[in-house]
Amino acid sequence: MISVITGDIVNSRASSSPDLWLGPLKKALSEVAVSEKYWEIFRGDSFQVEIQDYYNAFRAAVYIKACIKTLRELDVRMAIGIGDKTHEGGSVSESNGTAFIYSGELFERLKEERSKLAIKTGVHQTDEELNLYFRLGLIAMDNWTSNSAEIVKLTMAQPSLSQKELGAMIGIKQNTVSERQKRAYMDEITAIDAMYRQKVDQLRYHNPPETK
Helix, strand or coil, X not given: CEEEEEEEEECHHHCCCCHHHHHHHHHXXXXXXXCHHHEEEECXXXXXXXXXXXXXXXXXXHHHHHHHHCCCXXXXXXXXXXXXXXXXXXXXXXCECHHHHXXXXXXXXXXXXXXXXXXXXXXXXXXXXXXXXXXXXXXXXXXXXXXXXXXXXHHHHCCCCCHHHHHHHHCCCHHXXXXXXXXXXXXXXXXXXXXXHHHHHHHHHCCCCCCC
């Protein structure tokens, strides 16, 4: 199994220039994918990325969101699909399988529902539980300030560094790093990631997955 994230930039047209978010988006996608072959930007502000280790899909989505929300008034909408890969094309958009189908179908629904993060695995109970956790997490993530997003981005990119070391990278004190992490609900997001990993681990025992 693999995971696929399909997304787009929210409020991209309000930006004075696409260059403001295009560079950070490309850098974020290159960080979460194993190579450039596995991510693509299309239709101006939409993108798709294959995360081959599906255990990391939620973490990848949070990292992408943090990168974009460091930019004022911008956000990102993402649909995670977990499933198989039946064909590998020359680019991620040319590949196919249930992971791609689930992600694409869910993304279209997200635009209608005005939600910013959801998952489809093909296992109804798993989807219901994880999407509840995601909705709760979005209460915090949708309201990140640029400073909160920056500290989340930095914490996830450098998980082995102490708060003091993280602060030194951006010129703030250790206690300020701690305060920003608390305001970003970093501990709670880490707990959601742990629960996500526990739930998707159970997908190994669903073969074939339910399609409800």
